[in-house]
Amino acid sequence: MPPKGSKKGHPAAPKQTLVLDNGAYTLKAGLVPGGASAPPTYADCTVIPNCIARSTRDKRTYIASQLSSCKDFGELAFRRPVERGFIVNWEAEKAIWEHEFLQEGEGLRCDPKETNLVLGEKPNCPRELQRNCDEIVFEQFEFAGYYRAIGATLNAYNSPDNSSLSALPQECLLVIDTSYSDTTILPLYNGQLLQSAVRRLTIGGKLLTNYLKELSSLRHYNMMEETYLLNEIKEAVSFVAPSIQQFSKDLDRTWKGRVGDKRPLDSSIVLDYVLPDYERSSHGYARPHDPVKFRMRKGLQPQQGPREDLLPLGNERFAVPELLFSPTDIGVQEAGLPEAIMQSLNSLPEMLKAAMFANIVVVGGNALIPGFVERLESELRMLVPSQYLLNVKKAEDPIKHTWLGAARFASQPELLKEVLVSKAEYDENGSTWLVKKFAGGSK
Amino acid sequence: MPHVEVLPNSASVSAPGWTYVVDRGYDPSKVAINPKDRKRAAARAGGARTDNELSARQQTAIARRIAELSRDNDPKQSIPIPGKIGVPKTQNARRIIQYQRQIKHWLDDEEAQLAQQQAAPEPRRAAQARRVSTMISMPATPSEATPAPTVAPYTQSQSTASSQIDPLLSIESLMPPPLDKAEIDALLAAPPLSYAASHAAPPAPGGPPQRHFCDNCGYWGVIKCLKCGTRVCGLECKDAHEATRCLKWA
Ligand SMILES: [Zn+2]
Ligand SMILES: [Zn+2]
Numbered sequence: 113m114p115p116k117g118s119k120k121g122h123p124a125a126p127k128q129t130l131v132l133d134n135g136a137y138t139l140k141a142g143l144v145p146g147g148a149s150a151p152p153t154y155a156d157c158t159v160i161p162n163c164i165a166r167s168t169r170d171k172r173t174y175i176a177s178q179l180s181s182c183k184d185f186g187e188l189a190f191r192r193p194v195e196r197g198f199i200v201n202w203e204a205e206k207a208i209w210e211h212e213f214l215q216e217g218e219g220l221r222c223d224p225k226e227t228n229l230v231l232g233e234k235p236n237c238p239r240e241l242q243r244n245c246d247e248i249v250f251e252q253f254e255f256a257g258y259y260r261a262i263g264a265t266l267n268a269y270n271s272p273d274n275s276s277l278s279a280l281p282q283e284c285l286l287v288i289d290t291s292y293s294d295t296t297i298l299p300l301y302n303g304q305l306l307q308s309a310v311r312r313l314t315i316g317g318k319l320l321t322n323y324l325k326e327l328s329s330l331r332h333y334n335m336m337e338e339t340y341l342l343n344e345i346k347e348a349v350s351f352v353a354p355s356i357q358q359f360s361k362d363l364d365r366t367w368k369g370r371v372g373d374k375r376p377l378d379s380s381i382v383l384d385y386v387l388p389d390y391e392r393s394s395h396g397y398a399r400p401h402d403p404v405k406f407r408m409r410k411g412l413q414p415q416q417g418p419r420e421d422l423l424p425l426g427n428e429r430f431a432v433p434e435l436l437f438s439p440t441d442i443g444v445q446e447a448g449l450p451e452a453i454m455q456s457l458n459s460l461p462e463m464l465k466a467a468m469f470a471n472i473v474v475v476g477g478n479a480l481i482p483g484f485v486e487r488l489e490s491e492l493r494m495l496v497p498s499q500y501l502l503n504v505k506k507a508e509d510p511i512k513h514t515w516l517g518a519a520r521f522a523s524q525p526e527l528l529k530e531v532l533v534s535k536a537e538y539d540e541n542g543s544t545w546l547v548k549k550f551a552g553g554s555k
Numbered sequence: 556m557p558h559v560e561v562l563p564n565s566a567s568v569s570a571p572g573w574t575y576v577v578d579r580g581y582d583p584s585k586v587a588i589n590p591k592d593r594k595r596a597a598a599r600a601g602g603a604r605t606d607n608e609l610s611a612r613q614q615t616a617i618a619r620r621i622a623e624l625s626r627d628n629d630p631k632q633s634i635p636i637p638g639k640i641g642v643p644k645t646q647n648a649r650r651i652i653q654y655q656r657q658i659k660h661w662l663d664d665e666e667a668q669l670a671q672q673q674a675a676p677e678p679r680r681a682a683q684a685r686r687v688s689t690m691i692s693m694p695a696t697p698s699e700a701t702p703a704p705t706v707a708p709y710t711q712s713q714s715t716a717s718s719q720i721d722p723l724l725s726i727e728s729l730m731p732p733p734l735d736k737a738e739i740d741a742l743l744a745a746p747p748l749s750y751a752a753s754h755a756a757p758p759a760p761g762g763p764p765q766r767h768f769c770d771n772c773g774y775w776g777v778i779k780c781l782k783c784g785t786r787v788c789g790l791e792c793k794d795a796h797e798a799t800r801c802l803k804w805a
Contacts, residue, residue, distance in 0.1 A: 166632075173637040189632045190634075191628060191633075191634040195627035195657060195658035196627065196658045196662075200656070200657065200658050202654065203636060206641070207638075210641055211638075235747065236752075236753040237750075239665075241661055244651045247647045247648065248652075251648045252643065252648040296753075297755075301739065301742070306743070310747070310748060310753050311754070311755045312750075314754065318625070319624050319625055322624040322625075323624055327773065356763065367774045370791070438766065440758065440765055442620070443618075446757060446758075447756060447759070448758070451762070452755035461738055461739075463732065463734045464739075465731070543647075
């Protein structure tokens with residue numbers, strides 16, 4: 113249960129609530145009407161890049177959703193207000209919020225003075241950053257009411273079968289949030305986070321993209337300035353090996369062999385990614401490795417007609433996402449995700465632990481990597497006591513699922529009323545009070 | 556020509572500059588040191604160096620690489636905000652919007668503050684800090700708002716009654732004991748961990764051995780460059796390694 117709000121001094125609930133899951137890579141945002149209406153769905157959620165991008169080639173700067181009009185992603189540089197999952201740079205975040213929610217234009221628009229804000233944050237946020245956030249929300253944007261919560265915890269308001277709207281949170285739920293900034297493990301009891309059992313892995317989508325960028329640059333072309341492209345390639349070709357045994361087999365199948373003992377690359381795994389030239393194409397695509405075409409890449413292409421630049425992808429396809437299961441592969445001294453989940457749950461009473469294993473939901477963009485959830489489940493099965501039920505579910509839309517939980521929470525006035533803080537209350541009590549209140553310390 | 560060292564037990568190979576490395580299974584003392592964790596580093600400093608152990612130079616290089624891979628923004632690039640900018644409405648807002656700090660600075664502040672609180676603890680805080688730190692052996696987050704909760708360690712004592720029942724006759728005996736209300740309340744009241752303390756611990760000893768990969772092609776790193784300690788899969792990749800990254804690691 114979220115912290116109880118004070119019973120007195122609540123404003124008449126404004127008409128609508130802006131529900132915002134403020135991720136490092138994308139904002140997930142949508143307006144939830146105040147009155148009775150159909151329960152929110154994924155379709156009510158807009159995904160917006162949370163960045164300001166600048167191209168040295170067309171000399172344009174793109175704010176957030178403007179990125180969809182970009183055609184040339186070459187050497188595109190990014191400024192991201194969120195670092196490690198927390199809003200750090202308010203100059204940029206403010207510009208993005210203003211551009212996406214306030215200024216004249218199409219899409220999601222609101223007048224903060226007539227709108228509540230439900231803002232999802234990552235767990236273990238430094239207090240000073242929470243305070244900065246609260247001050248900006250009330251003093252700069254002047255939202256009418258505000259609730260800041262650990263976004264992933266609101267997944268408890270998604271019903272297990274993802275259909276009905278429930279005022280009661282799921283009793284025991286283990287949320288695995290594997291997103292751009294990192295991967296966090298959050299055991300929830302009646303929707304409330306068991307803080308001492310939260311665990312985090314450094315490995316997230318950002319690190320995987322940067323790792324693929326580093327490997328491709330070392331092995332093929334210098335692509336260190338091509339973050340956008342490498343992210344696109346990662347999303348197109350990555351998969352998680354089903355087991356460490358299969359990982360070893362795949363590593364063999366993608367090895368070039370030794371001098372004097374060359375092996376053909378197994379084209380059931382090795383792909384050639386046809387790189388975009390940003391003239392005729394803005395996006396690339398992958399196809400099975402073709403040794404003939406691949407050799408042509410090395411200076412033998414026809415002078416006339418289209419030429420292709422190919423990036424071969426072998427063990428990179430599965431060795432990169434493997435970091436989620438084996439961070440020590442690059443020297444990060446953390447257990448892989450299944451063992452980290454055990455570390456988290458082993459700190460809980462046995463009964464809770466058993467209930468958590470029976471109800472695990474995976475959210476966040478990395479859940480979309482083929483094989484991820486299957487590998488997680490099969491490795492967990494080996495670690496979880498055999499008499500316990502294990503149920504690992506991938507959210508139907510892992511990117512929007514946390515937003516949906518928050519929107520379902522916000523669509524129920526009796527729930528929202530309990531936690532909303534009004535601008536008047538903030539003006540009276542100040543930001544130190546508010547940080548404590550949202551931490552559950554001031555009742 | 557790099558220095559050649561032939562490891563005992565290694566397959567005898569008469570080629571200069573590299574050697575086969577025999578992995579003798581998982582040994583936590585051979586795992587790279589997390590530079591954040593000074594305690595663990597110090598504990599290992601006295602031990603004898605083994606063939607597989609990383610040099611201080613390599614550890615620094617690994618830490619630098621991980622920092623690079625985890626970076627959110629490139630400090631060399633400054634992208635100005637385009638278009639019209641709404642003016643800050645209060646002093647607080649002005650100050651916050653002007654911050655050019657990175658996450659590292661905020662996290663360092665948090666850790667420094669915690670260290671300070673632990674160095675000069677109020678009696679109540681001291682007790683709590685010890686309790687939390689035994690749980691995950693990292694700095695704890697003292698809470699100003701909530702009194703130290705007492706999380707009772709889970710014990711089997713509650714199951715004594717059911718253990719007297721013949722396990723073959725009772726499914727309940729497989730079930731964990733019911734939840735203890737005080738225990739739950741303590742868990743729910745526990746303050747958040749600090750960011751640093753929230754990280755997963757290293758893998759338990761006895762798990763799968765540390766894997767080593769070829770620094771050039773990503774295949775198994777079965778031989779070791781004696782110049783810098785990096786693993787490669789064979790002569791071809793060793794040449795490529797020496798031509799590219801070998802000096803970077805130095
Ligand atoms: Zn190699
Ligand atoms: Zn070397």
